[in-house]
């Protein structure tokens with residue numbers, strides 16, 4: 127399920143109104159619909175204003191972009207190539223397309239954002255086939271690659287080339303460092319590369335107590351999208367190539383894909399603000415803690431079944447089906463799987479304990495009417 131959908135869809139108030147009266151607790155100020163629903167870290171806005179003095183050469187030939195790349199090289203402790211892009215979908219296209227040839231394909235889970243929520247961008251703009259495998263709590267298992275390896279060398283089949291995994295996963299779960307390492311080892315031993323969609327990489331790092339060299343560089347990830355938008359940035363994500371020799375075509379692909387921001391300094395300035403004093407990790411830690419708080423606050427409510435302790439900043443909950451629309455009307459969030467009455471509540475760097483308290487009070491009040 128994607129994070130932001132501007133138009134009404136099944137489950138939004140305009141579609142399925144309930145007739146609940148207004149005597150409900152005050153709704154939270156923050157939104158539990160998505161970490162993308164949050165605003166921007168004040169430090170990021172300040173950095174954008176500060177970057178707005180005087181001219182700078184366009185298309186990344188500027189001091190902010192050079193400093194952002196150096197900052198990523200320092201964080202990864204490796205000579206990575208860092209390419210700012212406009213957004214996450216585009217960055218995934220650029221990262222993957224830059225290492226594929228025309229007859230090569232991608233393997234990902236059936237819940238991967240690149241499969242479900244990017245409108246087929248990889249098929250259209252990378253001209254590739256994305257083959258899916260059933261997820262295991264959001265994760266891909268190295269054994270899932272096996273059937274595709276039998277096709278290697280046969281001209282009748284798309285040649286498997288990139289395994290794309292997401293950390294943290296779309297199901298709010300995590301790969302351990304060892305699990306990422308196993309996927310990379312299995313992929314590399316068959317001549318495949320590993321792409322990691324890190325839209326929520328900061329949440330994963332703080333949840334596991336790991337760092338970029340351990341989780342990404344040493345496991346063998348070849349190319350990734352580093353996401354900051356859900357973590358306090360306004361826009362823009364970065365493609366990071368860990369093997370510079372694989373980045374040979376990446377700049378051309380980025381330009382063709384429309385993902386080279388002319389005023390790239392304003393993406394880089396956001397990166398620099400979020401890396402300063404580890405704001406990106408502090409924001410992510412707060413988001414994760416708010417998810418823990420929320421899970422605790424709603425866990426005791428009769429009718430709510432949460433799916434275990436949140437690993438990052440998502441709480442998945444099963445509710446009585448009749449309560450979902452009234453609750454959405456009161457404080458909107460996305461359904462995850464209506465066949466199981468499963469919904470998703472996301473927290474962010476901007477979520478407050480008061481938001482959590484109010485939301486739990488509303489869940490309690492509305493479920494009392496629909497149990």
Ligand SMILES: Cc1ncc(COP(=O)(O)O)c(C=O)c1O
Nearest residue numbers: 129213214215216239292323325
């Ligand atoms: C896991 C994941 N990858 C990629 C993206 C894409 O980001 P964007 O909306 O900037 O294209 C998202 C956004 O929701 C996401 O959740």
